[in-house]
Amino acid sequence: MAKQSPTIALVAGEASGDQLGAALIERLRERYPEARFAGIGGKHMKAAGLEAWWDSEELALFGLVEVLSHIPRLLKLRKELTHRLQALSPDLFIGIDAPDFNLGLELRLRRSGIRTIHYVSPTVWAWRKRRVRKISRAADLVLCLFPFEPDFYRDHGVKAAYVGHPMADQISPDNDPVPARERLKLDPENRTVALLPGSRGSEASRLSEPMIQAATQLAARDPALQFVAAMANDKVQALFRSAMQQSGFERIQLVSNDPRTVIAAADVVMCASGTVALETLLVNRPMVVTYRISPATYYLAKYLKLIRPQLFSLPNILAGEKLVPELIQHESTGENLAREVRKWLDSQASRESLKDRFLQIHERLCCDASKRAADAVSGLLES
DSSP states (O other): OOOOOOEEEEEOOSHHHHHHHHHHHHHHHHOTTTOOEEEOOOHHHHTTTTTEEGGGGGGOSSSTTTTTGHHHHHHHHHHHHHHHHHHOOOEEEEEEOOOOHHHHHHHHHHTTTTTTEEOOOSSSSBTTTTTTHHHHHHOOOEEEESTHHHHHHHHHTOEEEEEEOOHHHHHHOOOOOOOHHHHTTTTTTTTEEEEEEEESHHHHHHHHHHHHHHHHHHHHOOOOOEEEEEOOSSSHHHHHHHHHHTTTOOOEEEEOOHHHHHHHTOEEEEEEHHHHHHHHHHOOOOOOOOOOOOOHHHHHHHTOOOOOOEEESSHHHHHOOSSSSSSGGOOHHHHHHHHHHHHHHHHHHHHHHHHHHHHHHHHHHHHHHHHHHHHHHHHHHHH
């Protein structure tokens, strides 16, 4: 049996991981009231009781080339963190997402006798499939957010459990945009387009321009349209505001730290690929998903065959078909985004059909995910 006051170390790499980690800590605290939680996290994990040695923003990076300039700092941080964790000797280490940082850390900790869990499967089924070998050496258990993932791991001899995504339990479909518009002081009667350029500075720096160009074109066709954008943090807001000023189109209302209300206020959403696309599905709004990485990263990944040409957005992956438009890399232009948004705005039948499909996916994902994740963690602690 696990002791009643275990020490659990956690490392979360960005905003979505911070939210997952906070929900998990809260559930584990119900079972182990005297447990100690320490490591790396953001504001949500700190509020849940994490003893944070560093903030999760330290790890909020993406891309093969983009991360190069940060490698010396990240290696130094990981080395210092490894020594600190080995000295702490926790009963369990949980790496939440951030696989490029966490898998190497988990590998070192597991070799030193510390049991490890990797929470949030890396997208090995989509790109960099060879990472599954490293995962098998690094983690005693992988906690998967989506139901198709454990089968992939089972085929590769890795112990994995489907726990579900907590957001599916937390979010209810929102069929009426008017209350959200009123909260944001938007015109409750005007059709609204939301822009969500992501939570990382690297995402916002690449997606702000095409999204703002799309808004400019949409407004030229329909001057009554209103636009609202969700800003994940101060850095993203500064980048987006600068892009608006450079474009000369400043009719976009910026909203800090409230993406769900921004999504709920919209008739159609333009969003970065990732967790925000799942959030848009759960709120139940039509969307156009887009993504850009640096050209060097993109062509290097294609050359090394790290990217498999297939669906890349979570709504489409979960549906097993292309329910929403995906515009990646050179396809991510203002003209293309505006065209796809107009299709949703112009077709009520398409919007209604999508609403039904999103409801089906939502129902499938609801499973009290944080409790299931805590069950899996407790099972390993008590084994």
